[in-house]
Amino acid sequence: MVEEQEKRRSSEDEIDLIELTRSIWAGRLFIAKVTSVFIIIGLIIAFTSPVEYEATCKLLPESQEAQMPSLGGLAGLAGLAGVDLSSMGGSSGVMTPQLYPEIVNSLPFILEVMNDTIYFERQDIHATSFNYFKNIVKPSVMGYILKYTIGLPGLIFSNKPEDIISTKDDLSFYRISKEDWRLIESFKERIILEIDSETGIVEVMVEMPDPYAAAQIAKKIELMVTGAVVEYKTGKSLKNLEFILEAHDESKRKYESVQYQLARSTDRNRNVNSATAQIELKKLEYEFNLAYEVYKGLSSQVEQAKIKLKEETPVFTVLEPVRIPGDKSKPKRAVILIVLMVMGCMIGTIILFCKFILVGKRGRSF
Incomplete structure (x- = not known):
């Protein structure tokens, strides 16, 4: 059954x-x-x-280890000049390529990019990206539909402060309305920075409604990222070089002043056998020797600081330069x-x- x-x-x-x-x-x-x-x-x-265009570029940051062998010839010349490179350690600051996206997504970075005036070829106008997306570009049909259906509560209950962005004294305080903040977040999504974990290649991708504008922003981001990395890596060494150069210039002026005084005193007391004159001459000779040693030592430190700055300056190789896209991406x-x-x-x-x-x-x- x-x-x-x-x-x-x-x-x-x-x-x-x-x-x-x-x-x-x-x-x-x-x-x-x-x-x-x-x-x-x-x-x-x-x-x-809406039609979108994507501009890209590829960079290869040179590692610190790769820069060290290039100083072999400089090390020999520095040895002849009395500069000791053995005391020059590597850069204490470490910024790996994995941190580059954090730089690009930071609010000061995005605001600087959005507030930069660029040329929009299709509209034949010069405008900032912020002004373009807020006041110039018109939403698509789907954009209007989404704005007045899903986005309707945001339009009704949105707060619009008088100031968009404001700063106070030396501290950076940002006051941004909800509408402008949504615009900033939307602009962030147009920028993609990817790192190849195996090769270390950095790829910057920018998507904009205008092909020429996309290329300009991609180039600006390339320059800003490399500039930020160079500033971070060389900031301490550059300040040290500026300090040494200032002390070197001061010691040079003092050395030349004492040298001139010694020459005048020698000429004036050439045929004088006075003990006072001899004491004054020896005092000036001592000051001259001391000023010369200080000047010589600081000159050596200047050369050493310059070599260290060159050593710590990161080098970026452009593998694929920015080009104006011809085909739309969306x-x-x-x-x-x-x-x-x-x-x-x-x-x-x-x-x-x-x-x-x-x-x-x-x-x-x-």
């Missing part, structure tokens, strides 16, 4: 599966209609979405149509499947 019941259940399952296939096949016209609706939606999205219309077509087919099939299940349950309930 049990075996017969199991056979009946399996046969019923087979019959259900066959019926389901028949039901879906019978509803193929319904699936086609649902798919057609999704294709129309896909066409609207594909042809009303929207990818073929991909949008294929995805929505598949979604329409799946949703139509799921609706028929649910209908079949509900009809089957009702039939069994009676």
Whole structure:
């Protein structure tokens, strides 16, 4: 009896599966209609979405270890000049490429990029990115739909302070409205900085509605990132060099002054055998020797500081320079149509499947 019941259940399952296939096949016209609706939606999205262009560049930061052998010739010359390179340690500051995205995403960095005036070729205007996205560029049809449907609560309850960005005294305090903050966050998404963990190659990608503007911003980010890294790595050494140069210039002036005084005293007391004159001459000679030793020592330290600064200055190799993109990166219309077509087919099939299940349950309930 049990075996017969199991056979009946399996046969019923087979019959259900066959019926389901028949039901879906019978509803193929319904699936086609649902798919057609999704294709129309896909066409609207594909042809009303704003066009974007992506500019890229690739950099290879030279490691600190790679810079050390290049000082071999300088070390020999420094030895002849009396400069000891053995006491020159490596840079204490460490900034790995993995920290570069943090630099790019920082608020001061983004604001500097957004407040830089660039040329928008398609509109033939010069404007900042902040002003362009806030006052010049017009949202697409889909942008308007999203703004006044999903974004409607934000428009109703948004707060708009009078100041957009303000600073006070020497401390950087930023006051940013919600609308402007959303604009900044949206602009951040247009900038991507990726690091290849194996090769160390840094790739900067910028997406903008204008190809020429995208290239300009990518170039600015390249210069700002390399400049920030160089400033971080060489900041301490540069301050040390400035301090030594200031002391060196002061010692040089003192040395030349004592040298002039000694020359005058020697000429004046050439034929004088006075003990007072001899004491004054020896005093000036002592001051001259002391000033010369200080001047000589600081000159050596200046050369040493210059070599250390050169050693700690990171070098970036541009593997792929920025170029003005010719092809748009968005929207990818073929991909949008294929995805929505598949979604329409799946949703139509799921609706028929649910209908079949509900009809089957009702039939069994009676």
